[in-house]
Amino acid sequence: MSDDSLRSIEMTRLEKGRYEATNPRGGRLAVGQGGTDETFxxxxxxxxxxxxxxxxxxxxxxxxxxxxxxxxxxxxxxxxxxxxxxxxxxxxxxxxxxxxxxxxxxxxxxxxxxxxxxxxxxxxxxxxxxxxxxxxxxxxx
CATH class of the missing domain: 3.30.300.20 (K homology (KH) domain)
Structure with a gap:
């Protein structure tokens, strides 16, 4: 596939069950296992x-x-x-x-x-x- 078609994110562990996703433009999004906080x-x-x-x-x-x-x-x-x-x-x-x-x-x-x-x-x-x-x-x- 070409570079124009590639889509990607990176995810880093912050703590047990809680992560941060980052897109190539620098956007950040909290991700969690759910039920305990506001993360998706x-x-x-x-x-x-x-x-x-x-x-x-x-x-x-x-x-x-x-x-x-x-x-x-x-x-x-x-x-x-x-x-x-x-x-x-x-x-x-x-x-x-x-x-x-x-x-x-x-x-x-x-x-x-x-x-x-x-x-x-x-x-x-x-x-x-x-x-x-x-x-x-x-x-x-």
């Missing part, structure tokens, strides 16, 4: 990634017509353990979007369903990767 768990980060990817796609398409007056996105699912191990099922991405009641707002509403579908079917790298089941290779060193 890895599963929550997966949900954030799905929501963020879809939201960006839909926002970039609809905002060409009108700025939303409300733009909320939710993702939920069930964490299960079965013969395949721990995993998420029943993932649902929901958009709650409102535009002004004018011509531009109606134009944005008109493209909203198609924008959501395009994000799902081909634009969102995160949900496409999850749905297609891309293998993850684990290494030491």
């Amino acid at each position: 768990t890895p599963v929550e980060l997966l949900l954030v990634a799905i929501a963020g990817c879809g939201a960006i796609d839909v926002d970039l398409i609809t905002a060409k017509r009108s700025e939303p007056t409300r733009f909320d996105v939710r993702v939920h699912g069930d964490k299960i353990r079965d013969e395949q191990g721990n995993r998420m099922t029943n993932l649902v991405l929901s958009f709650d979007v409102e535009f002004p009641d004018d011509e531009a707002g109606r134009a944005a509403y008109d493209v909203l369903p198609r924008a959501v579908q395009q994000s799902h079917d081909r634009l969102c790298t995160v949900s496409r990767t999850v749905e297609l089941g891309t293998p993850v290779e684990s290494r030491i060193g």
